[in-house]
Amino acid sequence: MAKYSVVGKRVPRIDALNKVTGTAVYSGDVILPDMLYGKVLRNPHTHAIIQRLDVTKAQALEGVKAVITASDVPGYQSRSPLLLAEMPHLAQEKVTYAGQPVAVVAATSIEIAEKAVDLIEVEYEELPPILDVLESMKPETPPIYPDLYTNFIASPPSDEDSTPSNIAYHMVINRGDLEAGFKEADLILENTFRTQPVHHGYLEPFAAVASVDMGGKVIVWTQSQGVFTARQMIAAFLDLPASRVNLVPVEIGGAFGGKSFLALAPLCALLALKTGRPVRMEMSRDEVIKAARPAPGSVTTIKMGVTKEGYITAASISLIYDAGGFPEMSHTMFARGNTLSHYKIPNLKIEAFDVLTNKVPVTYYRAPGTPQNHFAVESQMDLIARVLDMDPLQLRIQNIAVEGDTAPSGEILPKVGYKETLERMAEYLKEKGSLQGDDQGRGVACGFWHGATVTFGAYVHINIDGSVTLVVGVTDVSGSRTSIAQIVAEEFGIPMESVSVVVGDTDTAPWASPSVGSQTIYSLSQAVYRACQDAKEQLRHLAAARFEVEASGFEFANGRLIFQGDAEKSIAIGSLARYSISFRGAGPVVGRGSIGGLPPAPSVAVHAADVEIDKETGKVKVLSYAVAQDVGLAVNPLSVEGQIQGAVTQGIGWALMEGYQFDQGKVQNDTLLDYRMPTATDVPMIDALLVEVGSDSGIYGIRHVGEPPIVGALAAIANAIQSATGVRIKELPMTPEAILNGLKEQNKS
Amino acid sequence: MTSIRSIDRFEYRAPGSLDETLDILKTSGTDAKVLAGGTDLILQMKQGLIRPSLVVDVKKVPELNRLEWDEVGGLHVGAVVPLNKLATFPAILERYNILAQACSVIGSAQVRNRGTMAGNICNAAPSADSAPALLCLGAGAVVASSNGARSIDLNDFFVAPGETAIGDGELMVEIEVPTPPPHSAGCYIRHTTREEMDIAVVGVASFLTLSPQDKTLKEARIALGAVAPTPVRAHGAEAFLTGKSVTPDIIEEVAEKAAAEANPISDLRGSAEYRRELVRVLVRRTLRESCSELGLIE
Numbered sequence A: 001m002a003k004y005s006v007v008g009k010r011v012p013r014i015d016a017l018n019k020v021t022g023t024a025v026y027s028g029d030v031i032l033p034d035m036l037y038g039k040v041l042r043n044p045h046t047h048a049i050i051q052r053l054d055v056t057k058a059q060a061l062e063g064v065k066a067v068i069t070a071s072d073v074p075g076y077q078s079r080s081p082l083l084l085a086e087m088p089h090l091a092q093e094k095v096t097y098a099g100q101p102v103a104v105v106a107a108t109s110i111e112i113a114e115k116a117v118d119l120i121e122v123e124y125e126e127l128p129p130i131l132d133v134l135e136s137m138k139p140e141t142p143p144i145y146p147d148l149y150t151n152f153i154a155s156p157p158s159d160e161d162s163t164p165s166n167i168a169y170h171m172v173i174n175r176g177d178l179e180a181g182f183k184e185a186d187l188i189l190e191n192t193f194r195t196q197p198v199h200h201g202y203l204e205p206f207a208a209v210a211s212v213d214m215g216g217k218v219i220v221w222t223q224s225q226g227v228f229t230a231r232q233m234i235a236a237f238l239d240l241p242a243s244r245v246n247l248v249p250v251e252i253g254g255a256f257g258g259k260s261f262l263a264l265a266p267l268c269a270l271l272a273l274k275t276g277r278p279v280r281m282e283m284s285r286d287e288v289i290k291a292a293r294p295a296p297g298s299v300t301t302i303k304m305g306v307t308k309e310g311y312i313t314a315a316s317i318s319l320i321y322d323a324g325g326f327p328e329m330s331h332t333m334f335a336r337g338n339t340l341s342h343y344k345i346p347n348l349k350i351e352a353f354d355v356l357t358n359k360v361p362v363t364y365y366r367a368p369g370t371p372q373n374h375f376a377v378e379s380q381m382d383l384i385a386r387v388l389d390m391d392p393l394q395l396r397i398q399n400i401a402v403e404g405d406t407a408p409s410g411e412i413l414p415k416v417g418y419k420e421t422l423e424r425m426a427e428y429l430k431e432k433g434s435l436q437g438d439d440q441g442r443g444v445a446c447g448f449w450h451g452a453t454v455t456f457g458a459y460v461h462i463n464i465d466g467s468v469t470l471v472v473g474v475t476d477v478s479g480s481r482t483s484i485a486q487i488v489a490e491e492f493g494i495p496m497e498s499v500s501v502v503v504g505d506t507d508t509a510p511w512a513s514p515s516v517g518s519q520t521i522y523s524l525s526q527a528v529y530r531a532c533q534d535a536k537e538q539l540r541h542l543a544a545a546r547f548e549v550e551a552s553g554f555e556f557a558n559g560r561l562i563f564q565g566d567a568e569k570s571i572a573i574g575s576l577a578r579y580s581i582s583f584r585g586a587g588p589v590v591g592r593g594s595i596g597g598l599p600p601a602p603s604v605a606v607h608a609a610d611v612e613i614d615k616e617t618g619k620v621k622v623l624s625y626a627v628a629q630d631v632g633l634a635v636n637p638l639s640v641e642g643q644i645q646g647a648v649t650q651g652i653g654w655a656l657m658e659g660y661q662f663d664q665g666k667v668q669n670d671t672l673l674d675y676r677m678p679t680a681t682d683v684p685m686i687d688a689l690l691v692e693v694g695s696d697s698g699i700y701g702i703r704h705v706g707e708p709p710i711v712g713a714l715a716a717i718a719n720a721i722q723s724a725t726g727v728r729i730k731e732l733p734m735t736p737e738a739i740l741n742g743l744k745e746q747n748k749s
Numbered sequence B: 001m002t003s004i005r006s007i008d009r010f011e012y013r014a015p016g017s018l019d020e021t022l023d024i025l026k027t028s029g030t031d032a033k034v035l036a037g038g039t040d041l042i043l044q045m046k047q048g049l050i051r052p053s054l055v056v057d058v059k060k061v062p063e064l065n066r067l068e069w070d071e072v073g074g075l076h077v078g079a080v081v082p083l084n085k086l087a088t089f090p091a092i093l094e095r096y097n098i099l100a101q102a103c104s105v106i107g108s109a110q111v112r113n114r115g116t117m118a119g120n121i122c123n124a125a126p127s128a129d130s131a132p133a134l135l136c137l138g139a140g141a142v143v144a145s146s147n148g149a150r151s152i153d154l155n156d157f158f159v160a161p162g163e164t165a166i167g168d169g170e171l172m173v174e175i176e177v178p179t180p181p182p183h184s185a186g187c188y189i190r191h192t193t194r195e196e197m198d199i200a201v202v203g204v205a206s207f208l209t210l211s212p213q214d215k216t217l218k219e220a221r222i223a224l225g226a227v228a229p230t231p232v233r234a235h236g237a238e239a240f241l242t243g244k245s246v247t248p249d250i251i252e253e254v255a256e257k258a259a260a261e262a263n264p265i266s267d268l269r270g271s272a273e274y275r276r277e278l279v280r281v282l283v284r285r286t287l288r289e290s291c292s293e294l295g296l297i298e
């Protein structure tokens, strides 16, 4: 991209030095005078009624300053806790999953807090647990919540909503004539695919520190992906106006969607209010795995019809997400825009459900719900290619959606690079050549992600030394500060080092939506761009007044304004800033930018995995891996490649080794030994092939980048395993044992 | 299910000599714990599985830092020598290949920089990676108390998961491993889902000694990890193999016998059935590897 001088360059992250030297401040690093330590009592039962809850002994322990239970939560007085989404639910009459918080203690040391937790007396009456989604959906199954009715997404409510149900969300999309579509098909395949809940695998466990100032303002330090949404949530929990809560951003040690959920901060804030002292809370790793929220497991049934030439005539898919013990985080919502959206399918039905069970509740994880549905869709495409004896990439190329097509959600596709991306992968694989080994196999798969679009503000301050300060309110979970600094540097023609990016707290920064949905750079860049243009316009007018010429004649280069190339009529932006704040100056230059919801800029990532299987043990080695992705424009290719490599690594883990193991609804593998994520030795170098079909809507053509590259990984690996062994695995994780069992089955038949 | 919490207060001692250590152990009660690398111990303390009132850090005891080899006396591995040092010790690399293999797969480089072989076997996990190799090599443990020292044959060392033949007040001083006889070869292979930082689903060591005159096996040892309450020898399979000249069919039969001897359980890491299958595969592989080193098969 020669067009730009800083945008498009491979630059190291501006936060790197602080992070690798340990000087960056994370939630757990915040230490305040007189700080108390909080600890949560968690329920051990899968499903039970609380008969008695007695905290008197805990309260009497020396050093204990407060013990809170559900009855102390101000937010629960006026509304159902079910409406306080993405926060811990302190148990009221009953507990709906093992690990649910029942009470929280604040004490002068963590040791005392732990002892106090042991002294809390709870008597439970156990109820039969509901563990299976299909069982839970049946009308005769007793509802976990007597007052929960099904929410309908994008489809009219039916009679179903008149009775309480364990189906929290339901969505149906119908298009064309399904029956006629299947009639046209020469081949119809139907399969069911299953996945288990998986953990995001962020390094940093949840932590929070809260304090209350003399004015009654609650100040919270915690690793939220969205400080403004966190402020609203905590305010609702405490039943305070949002202006009484200030969220201070801190560094985040990985989030991937898991840290919109506020695992501790509301509890911590309430303890601070109760005690009038700062309170610190932190989760141990086993608490994070057991009681912070994983991504949902799923049961997906897909039926697809194709002509013998390999054109899809009809498809129906049913997606059932296991919501666990609380209903508020809908994945059905995402199924609407992200299921069967990247192919031309004239006749289709999409049905999705979020179904309650007595398991740990779930939350969003990198392209929420979408890797699960693509595991089904893209495995199915591979199975079809095999029956038709077609090249799997060719099958996808000839069915891929293009600009102007109508997505199942009714949206008209904007300019997209799906086809270019598939073709890029085809070219790459041709160059690479086919695999030689007997036990080796290659799998390809697409991953589609629609992307979210939200709102942001940005301030740009021009400093008197010619440097520029950008103030935003969005926490950096993906290198966003670096990419945004590149954009500011580009716009003013100044070096990166002259830009500082400040993530302000909620009292000082302009509004920011959370950093989710692959939209941080995509949307925020627009707000920042506009703030830059605003400041540039003000600078042009200052310069115009000085040289008595037309403002529109000024260009920016090397941190200066220059009038129509005339070196005589040129001035540094720092000089203008200095004059502007002088006694007779026009006032400081403050650029403001704000962006409403942009149209989405969806993209497809195409995966190709080469694996080798040890056919005696079932163990999979991923030999090499490549992803082609339409990124629109890579502001910082290093960072974009990192997103792709990180996403694929998570995908490899999800495919081969990760997954919650339950015993009667209780998580068994709650350590990083038995909740197994890949190490560097399990993952090959991942080639990122960046395709740049610019979007119409993003500044510079930017698209959503962070989530698309995880979506296709599960099916790519499953498809590769079938290529190597002939065994089709329809359930994750594809452990060595599962693969060996598959091989044995195959030998039998 | 685990539950990590703060460690209770405990006394910490770091004696500078063997005598001092044995004195401390003599007077301290049963809830004193010896600390070597701490890669098992500290975790168990954080999980509240043990709550020692006294932790005796023995890393500074000179007698426990010995690492020596000579032809006659064999190998002496002091109880606090870190695993990484073993995996690079020339005599081990040259003569105890099987041991080098076992030590170099434990945990990660960081874990091996702290963890010790003595800690590995004193912790007595059924999956302890150094145990099958040590069993095959005929190793013994030298333990001492204020009443004197004794040697325990490793075959008699493991009692139950987490339980060994070391008595109260006793300390492991070193592990002795005789020099492997001429015309011998061995191999350790484990199966894990993840390449590193994982615990063996099954680990198998085989060690063969050849009669060069008639190309039969003078001695065969096979040891299995993670398929019984303790690391175990597959005596039946060994007896079957001893005295035979090796053929692919015989290897197959031995693998079958070893699998039948294994007594695995089903847990989070694998089913009993899968483990038995892995015993078959890994016995076969270790035998083939050892035989090919002895020039018996291609």
Ligand SMILES: Cc1cc2nc3c(=O)[nH]c(=O)nc-3n(C[C@H](O)[C@H](O)[C@H](O)COP(=O)(O)OP(=O)(O)OC[C@H]3O[C@@H](n4cnc5c(N)ncnc54)[C@H](O)[C@@H]3O)c2cc1C
Pocket: B033, B034, B035, B036, B037, B038, B039, B040, B041, B042, B043, B058, B079, B105, B106, B107, B108, B111, B114, B115, B116, B117, B118, B119, B120, B121, B122, B123, B127, B128, B129, B130, B166, B170, B171, B172, B173, B197, B198, B199, B200
């Ligand atoms: C991340 C991680 C990965 C691991 N991976 C593996 C693996 O792949 N394979 C494997 O086998 N193990 C593994 N382990 C377990 C552990 O690292 C090993 O068992 C290691 O060898 C233990 O040695 P240590 O010196 O750290 O023992 P410590 O923790 O110091 O001690 C272990 C036990 O032995 C006792 N003990 C130690 N020294 C003596 C002595 N001289 N006399 C009497 N008793 C003594 C202690 O009191 C304690 O009960 C892993 C551990 C971690 C944390």
